[in-house]
Amino acid sequence: AQKITQTQPGMFVQEKEAVTLDCTYDTSDQSYGLFWYKQPSSGEMIFLIYQGSYDEQNATEGRYSLNFQKARKSANLVISASQLGDSAMYFCAMREGWDTGRRALTFGSGTRLQVQP
Amino acid sequence: GAVVSQHPSWVICKSGTSVKIECRSLDFQATTMFWYRQFPKQSLMLMATSNEGSKATYEQGVEKDKFLINHASLTLSTLTVTSAHPEDSSFYICSAIRTVGGNTIYFGEGSWLTVV
Numbered sequence: 001a002q003k004i005t006q007t008q009p010g011m012f013v014q015e016k017e018a019v020t021l022d023c024t025y026d027t028s029d030q031s032y033g034l035f036w037y038k039q040p041s042s043g044e045m046i047f048l049i050y051q052g053s054y055d056e057q058n059a060t061e062g063r064y065s066l067n068f069q070k071a072r073k074s075a076n077l078v079i080s081a082s083q084l085g086d087s088a089m090y091f092c093a094m095r096e097g098w099d100t101g102r103r104a105l106t107f108g109s110g111t112r113l114q115v116q117p
Numbered sequence: 118g119a120v121v122s123q124h125p126s127w128v129i130c131k132s133g134t135s136v137k138i139e140c141r142s143l144d145f146q147a148t149t150m151f152w153y154r155q156f157p158k159q160s161l162m163l164m165a166t167s168n169e170g171s172k173a174t175y176e177q178g179v180e181k182d183k184f185l186i187n188h189a190s191l192t193l194s195t196l197t198v199t200s201a202h203p204e205d206s207s208f209y210i211c212s213a214i215r216t217v218g219g220n221t222i223y224f225g226e227g228s229w230l231t232v233v
Contacts, residue, residue, distance in 0.1 A: 043226070044226050045212075045224040045227075047222075105222065107153075107160045
């Protein structure tokens with residue numbers, strides 16, 4: 001089974017509008033972390049936001065917020081006030097077993113976001 | 118500035134030759150580093166976990182003899198693609214964990230490998 005599922009291969013959004021990128025995950029661990037990364041065409045992985053499994057509040061970082069619904073195992077990224085520079089690939093990732101040392105990230109298939117003027 | 122540096126950023130090599138990619142943590146010690154591979158328009162796939170002072174742990178389906186990983190110091194891990202073939206052309210990216218102050222993950226800039 002897929003650990004991380006991103007069902008939107010591509011998304012379009014008008015500049016200045018908000019957009020939600022979907023992510024669902026699958027784990028039996030109680031302790032895990034969820035991440036979102038932005039990857040522009042240069043290839044670098046830019047960290048956007050993190051949500052721990054025990055965090056009760058949804059994470060926010062500037063224009064980025066994470067809609068964490070633990071019971072549904074979803075961790076959607078919301079980008080508010082989209083900018084042209086937001087056009088990139090976006091990856092959802094999970095790190096399981098935080099306390100046990102299994103610390104590699106597992107990535108979803110990604111969503112290509114295109115912001116239109 | 119980058120806290121994990123990867124070199125080279127771009128490399129072109131001939132089929133049958135070997136190429137080495139370095140991943141260096143600049144201001145922290147990393148006992149564990151990870152190597153990922155990314156084909157065009159695909160996701161990052163974990164290749165192996167690099168452990169300082171011990172053998173790397175490879176993911177299923179990754180050839181150990183082809184992708185040699187060495188983590189000889191607390192700040193440097195290297196990935197050597199041996200006897201490269203055109204199908205090895207890909208984007209390779211490393212990450213390292215800084216455990217001091219929390220398990221923060223840092224990625225290198227990535228390396229584009231083209232085998233001709």
